[in-house]
Amino acid sequence: MTNLTEHLQATKRASRILAGLSEKDIETVLRRLADALERDTEIILKANVQDLARMDREDPKFDRLLLNRERIHAIADDVRTVAGLSSPVGKVLEERTRPNGLKISKVSTPIGVIGIIYEARPNVTVDSFSLCFKSRNACVLKGGSDASFSNEALVVCIHRVLREASIPAEALLLLPSDRTAVGEMLHARGLIDVVIPRGSQKLIDFVREEATIPVIETGAGIVHIYVDKSADIDMAASVIFNAKTRRPSVCNTVDTVLVHESRLGDLPRIGELLAAARVRIFADKPAFDHLRGSYDSSLLEPAKEEHFGTEFLSLKLSIATVKSLDEALAHIQRYSSGHSESIIAKDQEAIGRFLHEVDAAAVYANASTAFTDGAQFGLGAEIGISTQKLHARGPMGLEALTSYKWIVRGSGQIRP
Amino acid sequence: MTNLTEHLQATKRASRILAGLSEKDIETVLRRLADALERDTEIILKANVQDLARMDREDPKFDRLLLNRERIHAIADDVRTVAGLSSPVGKVLEERTRPNGLKISKVSTPIGVIGIIYEARPNVTVDSFSLCFKSRNACVLKGGSDASFSNEALVVCIHRVLREASIPAEALLLLPSDRTAVGEMLHARGLIDVVIPRGSQKLIDFVREEATIPVIETGAGIVHIYVDKSADIDMAASVIFNAKTRRPSVCNTVDTVLVHESRLGDLPRIGELLAAARVRIFADKPAFDHLRGSYDSSLLEPAKEEHFGTEFLSLKLSIATVKSLDEALAHIQRYSSGHSESIIAKDQEAIGRFLHEVDAAAVYANASTAFTDGAQFGLGAEIGISTQKLHARGPMGLEALTSYKWIVRGSGQIRP
Numbered sequence: 002m003t004n005l006t007e008h009l010q011a012t013k014r015a016s017r018i019l020a021g022l023s024e025k026d027i028e029t030v031l032r033r034l035a036d037a038l039e040r041d042t043e044i045i046l047k048a049n050v051q052d053l054a055r056m057d058r059e060d061p062k063f064d065r066l067l068l069n070r071e072r073i074h075a076i077a078d079d080v081r082t083v084a085g086l087s088s089p090v091g092k093v094l095e096e097r098t099r100p101n102g103l104k105i106s107k108v109s110t111p112i113g114v115i116g117i118i119y120e121a122r123p124n125v126t127v128d129s130f131s132l133c134f135k136s137r138n139a140c141v142l143k144g145g146s147d148a149s150f151s152n153e154a155l156v157v158c159i160h161r162v163l164r165e166a167s168i169p170a171e172a173l174l175l176l177p178s179d180r181t182a183v184g185e186m187l188h189a190r191g192l193i194d195v196v197i198p199r200g201s202q203k204l205i206d207f208v209r210e211e212a213t214i215p216v217i218e219t220g221a222g223i224v225h226i227y228v229d230k231s232a233d234i235d236m237a238a239s240v241i242f243n244a245k246t247r248r249p250s251v252c253n254t255v256d257t258v259l260v261h262e263s264r265l266g267d268l269p270r271i272g273e274l275l276a277a278a279r280v281r282i283f284a285d286k287p288a289f290d291h292l293r294g295s296y297d298s299s300l301l302e303p304a305k306e307e308h309f310g311t312e313f314l315s316l317k318l319s320i321a322t323v324k325s326l327d328e329a330l331a332h333i334q335r336y337s338s339g340h341s342e343s344i345i346a347k348d349q350e351a352i353g354r355f356l357h358e359v360d361a362a363a364v365y366a367n368a369s370t371a372f373t374d375g376a377q378f379g380l381g382a383e384i385g386i387s388t389q390k391l392h393a394r395g396p397m398g399l400e401a402l403t404s405y406k407w408i409v410r411g412s413g414q415i416r417p
Numbered sequence: 418m419t420n421l422t423e424h425l426q427a428t429k430r431a432s433r434i435l436a437g438l439s440e441k442d443i444e445t446v447l448r449r450l451a452d453a454l455e456r457d458t459e460i461i462l463k464a465n466v467q468d469l470a471r472m473d474r475e476d477p478k479f480d481r482l483l484l485n486r487e488r489i490h491a492i493a494d495d496v497r498t499v500a501g502l503s504s505p506v507g508k509v510l511e512e513r514t515r516p517n518g519l520k521i522s523k524v525s526t527p528i529g530v531i532g533i534i535y536e537a538r539p540n541v542t543v544d545s546f547s548l549c550f551k552s553r554n555a556c557v558l559k560g561g562s563d564a565s566f567s568n569e570a571l572v573v574c575i576h577r578v579l580r581e582a583s584i585p586a587e588a589l590l591l592l593p594s595d596r597t598a599v600g601e602m603l604h605a606r607g608l609i610d611v612v613i614p615r616g617s618q619k620l621i622d623f624v625r626e627e628a629t630i631p632v633i634e635t636g637a638g639i640v641h642i643y644v645d646k647s648a649d650i651d652m653a654a655s656v657i658f659n660a661k662t663r664r665p666s667v668c669n670t671v672d673t674v675l676v677h678e679s680r681l682g683d684l685p686r687i688g689e690l691l692a693a694a695r696v697r698i699f700a701d702k703p704a705f706d707h708l709r710g711s712y713d714s715s716l717l718e719p720a721k722e723e724h725f726g727t728e729f730l731s732l733k734l735s736i737a738t739v740k741s742l743d744e745a746l747a748h749i750q751r752y753s754s755g756h757s758e759s760i761i762a763k764d765q766e767a768i769g770r771f772l773h774e775v776d777a778a779a780v781y782a783n784a785s786t787a788f789t790d791g792a793q794f795g796l797g798a799e800i801g802i803s804t805q806k807l808h809a810r811g812p813m814g815l816e817a818l819t820s821y822k823w824i825v826r827g828s829g830q831i832r833p
Contacts, residue, residue: 017776194807356826363822365825366825366826367828368831377832391633392808408772409788410772412783413656413784415658415785
């Protein structure tokens, strides 16, 4: 038995204590944590500077790693928001009395111990803890080693608040940065109930291949917007612009626009906004022919096969022409990662078919795919966006951090 | 690309067609299947005889493999029951309108393609197909090689009924018996959405270790019944007898009785029924002392450590003495597999604590653990009993074979 196993066992024991806390305790601890984070601002910033000193300023990770007063305040406010959400556990999900008099109810419970692996983003440390704690789960966190000083400072603060409330600090276990710990974590059967990787596709693939404990995958979004022959073209232009340029580096960003051939003539109007944001377009032959001349030629290229089914995560967009709704559905079926898909159309039949037939976590009619997000969906908070179909799909709120049990009350019933 | 990959791709395509069928189509096909199975009785029995001829009559698997007229009729009737259940897909699980006017609904959907691996029980072939089909999932079945002739005959019948209804027969893919197929199945990422092993712990362990696609585990039941100091002893005796002897080989059978020390004097009364069924008891020192003399000495042994935390699957039972409810809870926490646990008590506080604190799929007060079963819980049907906490826990009905998607209807909304 390694030292880590002992730590994981202590976390498992702590999870049982969390399950027994009152909702008032939970809320109080989270509000105290928010205050404590703000009080510890100087200490946290000092630790963050140590992390930043090891990183190149030009590295795109630099900004994600960076903390300042405003960001710490925002992190604390997020904790207050989570504190105020209604508890996801103890809810009666179903209830029935059987003919033999057994009273059966299905009641939501914590999952137990949740493992989260993420990259160098210190805010995820606090965020993950607060969501797990609110749902009365203990958590095992493995953050990116680039953020180790920041994470350590944040966890010291969390542990102090827990101890002051007489809750075992083991309810949050921060793993050391080395790789061995990750390997053991992914095989900690009976000690960690589920692991959620939050980060790059490479990280997620590694976790899926390696883990023998259950995984909730959060993954790539290869996102399409289909401009139907019945589309309002101004709406299409505005939705595509928003879905591409609002935050090009996130998973709900559009990658491919499918244009009904009857609307090819409208492509230059869609292009106007995109060119202003300097979006690089990879267009198939018909789309290319309709954009050539109007779209900035330095930003327009003929599409190759590799431009479809690709998550660009940058200001790049591919365009394919389709002859029909069916062709659009077939394209999506072939290339989609099942994240977010949208149709722009007035035709209710086309909308109905699209929403029913497209197999994705979120399917939209006449709206930007940028809304695929827990807060935007009204879930109050988000631990990630699941691209799998089991347990949770799409934006995951607190409910995704719960299981349930069947409670059966009888008066001596035996089964014939 | 292997031949099997092509078959799996065809099954994936078929799953999309199932998603589009009407509920009436689904029900009609299942009713026709029930009739067809009965019409094909002679053919199926002939195939079954070929399987039986290869197996030793004394093998405990022989009875599970055996089909006869009555059993085929029962299988057909089960299909009719599933046909008549209400559809688990297309249900609006949540619905809200956001301040920006977006109408968001969470709607249940099929999962897609479900893989099921099981042992030599031909009834599971029909059962698995009918539950998957009712929930509009395609399925990939891998049955025990001992049942290959029977399974082949059943699948020929199912395929014929599908084809007559113009539904692609690929909606059910029966894998060849060899091991290579299983390996490929467990790594069929993107083609099989989940795999459910139904059978021995060895099979389940193998699937969990090997699979890189999601698994729903169905597993061992290490089941406890706690006799509280406030217990009605006649009720305790009757519940323990039922939970031990009704079907000793199944997972909801009790393995360990925990007795409050104040009730040790009542053990002989509990023993009366158990001795009549020739239950072998492994008792700790205090329990042994109270049973000695009254319980058949050839069936009574002092308990060793190995008798706790063991799933006996036979007429064996261990008994441990506890000083308090807390000690009972600690014993269960240490040894339980999280399947089914029961308390026999009149004291409402003890009952409340037990039901809240025990971490198991099904927790009972004053009832036999033999009720942990989909039909008994009123789920209409059962695909297995999950011992994991993600997606589904405890008896899994049709709902466990569904996922959901978020449908978002807008009027051009973009995200600020």
